[in-house]
Amino acid sequence: xxxxxxxxxxxxxxxxxxxxxxxxxxxxxxxxxxxxxxxxxxxxxxxxxxxxxxxxxxxxxxxxxxxxxxxxxxxxxxxxxxxxxxxxxxxxxxxxxxxxxxxxxxxxxxxxxxxxxxxxxxxxxxxxxxxxxxxxxxxxx
Numbered sequence: 079x080x081x082x083x084x085x086x087x088x089x090x091x092x093x094x095x096x097x098x099x100x101x102x103x104x105x106x107x108x109x110x111x112x113x114x115x116x117x118x119x120x121x122x123x124x125x126x127x128x129x130x131x132x133x134x135x136x137x138x139x140x141x142x143x144x145x146x147x148x149x150x151x152x153x154x155x156x157x158x159x160x161x162x163x164x165x166x167x168x169x170x171x172x173x174x175x176x177x178x179x180x181x182x183x184x185x186x187x188x189x190x191x192x193x194x195x196x197x198x199x200x201x202x203x204x205x206x207x208x209x210x211x212x213x214x215x216x217x218x219x
Contacts, residue, residue, distance in 0.1 A: 083131060093125065097127065100147075112153070113125075116194055119191060119193065120134060122134060122136065124182060140156075141197050150178040150179055153176070153177045153178075155194070160173075160174060163192070
């Protein structure tokens with residue numbers, strides 16, 4: 079993908095490193111931690127820039143996205159994951175497919191891992207791990 083620019087917007091990064099470089103060391107560390115956490119769970123996933131943000135893809139489909147903002151890290155596991163994990167997300171600002179992780183708080187890595195495992199199970203039904211779903215949530219399929 080070729081980098082392009084729109085008025086008032088930052089250049090679209092060509093890869094994760096290009097995306098990370100414009101942020102403070104503290105934010106870069108958080109982005110790197112998210113990257114490593116996702117890579118450890120989905121080593122077969124590929125890195126891409128999609129929708130101008132870091133994205134992990136599995137079998138050509140988006141697994142999860144993440145991005146840095148002024149006051150938070152956005153984690154984008156998709157609407158289904160947000161619905162399933164809604165009871166565990168009450169202390170965060172959320173939207174249909176987005177979880178906002180405030181920069182002043184530690185990353186909730188166990189929650190992120192569980193959500194990534196859920197997303198893996200959605201894209202690959204033979205995924206070995208079976209994340210524990212919150213009480214009352216629907217089955218994976």
